Amino acid sequence: MPAVGIAVGDSKKEYPGNLTPFVTVTCIVAAMGGLIFGYDLGISGGVTAMPSFLRKFFPSVYRKQQASITNQYCRYDSQTLTMFTSSLYLAALLASLVASIVTRKFGRKLSMLSGGILFCAGAVINGFAKAIWMLILGRILLGFGIGFANQSVPLYLSEMAPYKYRGALNIGFQLSITVGILIANVLNYFFAKIHGGWGWRLSLGGAMVPALIIVVGSLVLPDTPNSLIERGQHDEAREKLKRVRGVDDVDEEFSDLVAASEASMKVEHPWRNLLLRKYRPHVTMAVMIPFFQQLTGINVIMFYAPVLFNTIGFGNDASLMAAVITGIVNVLATIVSIYGVDKWGRRFLFLEGGSQMLICQAVIAACIGAKFGN
Structure with a gap:
């Protein structure tokens, strides 16, 4: 597999x-x-x-x-x-x-x-x-x-x-x-x-x-399992993840998804954090790539x-x-x-x-x- x-x-x-x-x-x-x-x-x-x-x-x-x-x-x-x-x-x-x-x-x-x-x-x-x-x-x-x-x-x-x-x-x-x-x-x-x-x-x-x-x-x-976890429906999310992955052994991935969701909810001032120095390269690329893609005029x-x-x-x-x-x-x-x-x-x-x-x-x-x- x-x-x-x-x-x-x-x-x-x-x-x-x-x-x-x-x-x-x-x-x-x-x-x-x-x-x-x-x-x-x-x-x-x-x-x-x-x-x-x-x-x-x-x-x-x-x-x-x-x-x-x-x-x-x-x-x-x-x-x-x-x-x-x-x-x-x-x-x-x-x-x-x-x-x-x-x-x-x-x-x-x-x-x-x-x-x-x-x-x-x-x-x-x-x-x-x-x-x-x-x-x-x-x-x-x-x-x-x-x-x-x-x-x-x-x-x-x-x-x-x-x-x-x-x-x-x-x-x-x-x-x-x-x-x-x-x-x-x-x-x-x-x-x-x-x-x-x-x-x-x-x-x-x-x-x-x-x-x-x-x-x-x-x-x-x-x-999606991610969406269900975000809304607190953990049992349903686990069953959905099993069906999505096609296996029963999803405990580790499910635990990481829950941990990631809980960690994201604990973040204070997420928009302000994006401006921190360590995130600037990521934010720059995330903004400029689609910006210049549109600026090529392809949609026009x-x-x-x-x-x-x-x-x-x-x-x-x-x-x-x-x-x-x-x-x-x-x-x-x-x-x-x-x-x-x-x-x-x-x-x-x-x-x-x-x-x-x-x-x-x-x-x-x-x-x-x-x-x-x-």
Whole structure:
């Protein structure tokens, strides 16, 4: 039986356990929470590029799109359109602050369930939208749902996964995001061809499907042993740990989990302690890695892919197909990462991914500069 390693203090303990079918299925279902984020990333840019959608809600942008202008970037110059797209992220930011409290006090399942319900409500409102305020309200609810799901799902996966397979199972969440983006791009391509100009309703309303997946999943998934221990349900946590690890000998790991939980509760002024000198390298890396990851602009590229391709001269169908190709590459790259994260290590993927992005973004900047001459 393979051993599962976990670092405790300055030593590395190995607890009996393996990657059971129960854990595998559980993590796959939980990782589906990434679909709601990925679907929204992919669907919004495609909808924004649909003439029927712009003609109904943003006629000024539609007129600019149809007009012959020198700088095509001016096509999408609209504060209202910006509000439509950005309101989701503002709502997600606010929701993530509340989600952390819900996740800690009431468990990961409730947080995932809340995210799924809110996202589903936002999808319904957007699908039946008759006015801009309905679009923005729907986007805000979508943002609340993403805030809850993105906060709870990765934590759930890391707590359920054995140490040896934690990297691969955690990337399952990212894989779901990329699959969601790809599905959204494919649907946009076909829905844009629907006669009558209501394909955008199917695109926006289709977000109900991934939302229902995470709602149903959160109802049937078990809570993590860590979460049960945090809430004082030790007996249930022990039984859950046995099922998760697939063995009966979980006494040592269970004792360490309880000790870690009790130690964390005794910590006074945790936020102040993070600023102590000995923790500064850890805090710096924990903050700067995701900060610079976002600063690369990848979310902008994935979010506005059809708009970007349309802006640089692609036709409507061609821009949507180009977004589909981008989504396929994204999924394939994530699969490679799942294979290599525990084999090659995180550092190698950081170096390889960073170098690749640096080269590609330099090429993209040069191409766009050559296209527009500025």
